[in-house]
Amino acid sequence: MDIHQIRCFLAVAEELHFGRAAQAMGILPASLTRQIRLLEDRFETRLFLRTTRNVALTEAGTAILEDARALVAQADQFEQRIRSVRRTEKPVLKVGAIDSAATGLMPQLLQLLRLKHPEIEVQLIEQKTIHLLPKILSGSIDIAFCRPPDIRDPNIHFQTLFFETAVVALPEKHPLANRVELNIRDLADMPLIVPDRRSRPHSHDLTIKLFTDAGLTARIAQVAEEKHTIVSLVATGAGLAIVPKWVSRMAVPGVAFLPLVVPEGTTRSKLILAAAWARGTRDDQRDALLAVLDENLDAIEESA
Known part of the structure; x- marks a missing residue:
């Protein structure tokens, strides 16, 4: 009944x-x-x-x-x-973020948002770009901070924010760990840990293209999916890894992060961070978040 x-x-x-x-x-x-x-x-x-x-x-x-x-x-x-x-009920702003953005961008942005709009409640969903974009289309999230794909869905608006800086993660006792900075030729013939291309095509292609642009071939020793897994493998001495600078905030014991000198105009676009949301939709809370981000974008970019 x-x-x-x-x-x-x-x-x-x-x-x-x-x-x-x-x-x-x-x-x-x-x-x-x-x-x-x-x-x-x-x-x-x-x-x-x-x-x-x-x-x-x-x-x-x-x-x-x-x-x-x-x-x-x-x-x-x-x-x-x-x-x-x-x-x-107070509406919740659902924000998706890839791992490096969840580690670097979001703590700064949410702190700034709370100061200006304490009434806005945010739910953070950390996932890969390939999982975040369908959630935008289904309405499960309101905005995502992710990598824009090579082929973009016309129903999603992408707003480029800035380029994330690439750094090299290496064991603290590695011979190169006492250097001030590194370039790709310093990493020639070094074993590398790279992300799985099926789930992280942007991060995978970044490493490969940095080497091909320098006329070198990346020596892949290990493939892993998650950033924290990659950094943990670096700590064990399994290899080196090229990761976004914000990943260094994970502070895994035994791992050093050194700046990577990247030639201007070559592969920086592979580390684009963008904001993405459903085209043609209106959302006051999302717009408030974007306004706070725009006001502080230069300062946030300096840490990326």
């Missing part, structure tokens, strides 16, 4: 005609008949007397009529109460 079955019972009781009752309920007569039958089966008693010409309430149907009306009225009040509560 559910409240829909009770509503069907009341519709027939008021119309004393299954066809008109079905029309009033906006359902097919067969569906209405089935709901009444289910209700009668549950009560193990007949609620209506049916003939080819007439429909009438049985004694049992008459006995429960007022209780049924009270029950439906109570259900309606309950639904209205729930809707009124939902209207007064």
